[in-house]
Amino acid sequence: MYERSRELFDQSVRLIPGGVNSPVRAFGAVGGTPVFIRSGSGPRVTDEDGREYVDYVGSWGPLILGHAHPDVLQAVTSTAQRGLSFGAPTALELEMAQLLTQSLPSIEQVRLVSSGTEAVMSALRLARGFTGRSVIVKFEGCYHGHSDFLLVKAGSGALTFGNPTSAGVPAELTAHTLVLDYNDPQQVADAFERFGDSIAAVVVEPVAGNMNFVRPSQAFVDELRTRCTRHGAVLIFDEVMTGFRVGARGAQGVFGITPDLTTLGKVIGGGMPVGAFGGRRDIMQKVAPVGPVYQAGTLSGNPVAVAAGLATLRHVLRPGFFDELSRTTATLVQGLAQRARRANVPFSAASLGGMFGLFFRAAPPANFREVMQSDREGFNRFFHGMLERGVYLAPSAYEAGFVSSAHGEREIAQTFAAADEVFARMGRG
Numbered sequence: 263m264y265e266r267s268r269e270l271f272d273q274s275v276r277l278i279p280g281g282v283n284s285p286v287r288a289f290g291a292v293g294g295t296p297v298f299i300r301s302g303s304g305p306r307v308t309d310e311d312g313r314e315y316v317d318y319v320g321s322w323g324p325l326i327l328g329h330a331h332p333d334v335l336q337a338v339t340s341t342a343q344r345g346l347s348f349g350a351p352t353a354l355e356l357e358m359a360q361l362l363t364q365s366l367p368s369i370e371q372v373r374l375v376s377s378g379t380e381a382v383m384s385a386l387r388l389a390r391g392f393t394g395r396s397v398i399v400k401f402e403g404c405y406h407g408h409s410d411f412l413l414v415k416a417g418s419g420a421l422t423f424g425n426p427t428s429a430g431v432p433a434e435l436t437a438h439t440l441v442l443d444y445n446d447p448q449q450v451a452d453a454f455e456r457f458g459d460s461i462a463a464v465v466v467e468p469v470a471g472n473m474n475f476v477r478p479s480q481a482f483v484d485e486l487r488t489r490c491t492r493h494g495a496v497l498i499f500d501e502v503m504t505g506f507r508v509g510a511r512g513a514q515g516v517f518g519i520t521p522d523l524t525t526l527g528k529v530i531g532g533g534m535p536v537g538a539f540g541g542r543r544d545i546m547q548k549v550a551p552v553g554p555v556y557q558a559g560t561l562s563g564n565p566v567a568v569a570a571g572l573a574t575l576r577h578v579l580r581p582g583f584f585d586e587l588s589r590t591t592a593t594l595v596q597g598l599a600q601r602a603r604r605a606n607v608p609f610s611a612a613s614l615g616g617m618f619g620l621f622f623r624a625a626p627p628a629n630f631r632e633v634m635q636s637d638r639e640g641f642n643r644f645f646h647g648m649l650e651r652g653v654y655l656a657p658s659a660y661e662a663g664f665v666s667s668a669h670g671e672r673e674i675a676q677t678f679a680a681a682d683e684v685f686a687r688m689g690r691g
């Protein structure tokens with residue numbers, strides 16, 4: 263059923279490490295070979311064998327309007343006709359800055375980059391430059407891109423500094439990164455009591471989407487804000503995934519927290535490479551050329567990419583957009599949970615805005631340890647069963663899923679019909 267994809271994959275592995283240009287695409291976690299996508303339209307993608315799928319990956323989050331939205335295509339083509347890149351300021355960048363600062367009141371100034379990795383890396387350099395301190399606090403299971411000092415896991419005990427999770431990262435580079443448990447305000451308090459004067463920044467996914475889907479407790483995010491303020495550390499909300507995805511004001515709007523800096527990506531590029539970091543004016547004024555913290559990019563604020571992002575955001579910011587998207591997403595996850603229950607499969611699910619998590623465990627997880635306790639084998643069977651029936655989920659039990667505004671009753675019904683069959687088989691063992 264996946265003949266052409268298999269052929270392409272066999273050829274790709276000879277020329278591209280693992281056959282892919284980003285690791286999770288390789289199906290390593292779920293087994294089998296990846297499907298090669300030929301095209302996408304609205305809520306659906308078509309693979310190289312001509313099979314169509316309802317898509318819940320959406321390019322890992324950016325495609326909140328679905329694939330090939332006519333307004334986004336129009337913005338891209340008309341902008342491209344005027345030139346692809348200038349390396350000089352454009353009015354589009356100003357428009358994006360206006361839109362971002364108006365939508366997210368915590369952002370007084372903003373700088374555009376080309377990826378989420380770049381956004382977070384730059385924000386952390388800025389936080390260190392602003393505070394003159396070195397220590398970064400992050401949380402186990404949160405992903406912030408692949409810059410060296412963030413490829414780190416917890417040390418051997420609570421409040422010990424982290425160890426690299428990738429070869430090629432010298433231990434010295436992660437020696438200033440403290441890794442704590444997500445949703446544990448006491449650990450945050452303890453870390454600040456002990457290292458408060460050295461902590462430059464706390465960086466957090468304000469809804470974690472890189473260990474499946476984990477909501478923060480209000481006490482947790484409140485503690486982050488209180489401690490950073492008290493100790494003069496910079497609170498960075500990494501909203502690369504959640505920005506314009508869980509609500510028009512991001513997770514910071516949902517939880518009522520004003521971070522000092524915010525990082526963005528994914529939706530703000532509408533499927534093209536755009537990232538951003540921004541926040542308090544006094545901090546942003548430390549960025550070159552006005553300040554001493556260096557940061558640059560040949561293609562930063564690329565006009566074609568920014569045009570795609572602007573066209574996307576104009577839709578996303580319309581009144582009622584998130585009400586409808588949240589409703590569709592909630593219908594999806596509630597319907598799946600109901601069907602699993604009927605089939606006696608241990609399962610739970612959760613969502614916020616257009617982002618969701620499916621868990622092969624009895625209740626939604628609160629931290630990395632609980633995520634790891636889910637039934638991975640169960641997820642893998644579910645994943646392949648759904649794929650065979652034309653539903654494309656993220657190929658890993660540890661990734662969030664995404665619904666777009668193009669997903670409607672037809673797609674949900676198709677997903678439920680597939681899930682009924684797959685859960686029924688799983689329930690029989």
Ligand code: PMP
Nearest residue numbers: 377378379405406407500502503
């Ligand atoms: N931060 C978060 C929260 C992310 O989800 C991601 C990507 N999944 C990144 C940073 C890195 O973004 P990119 O892949 O665009 O470099």
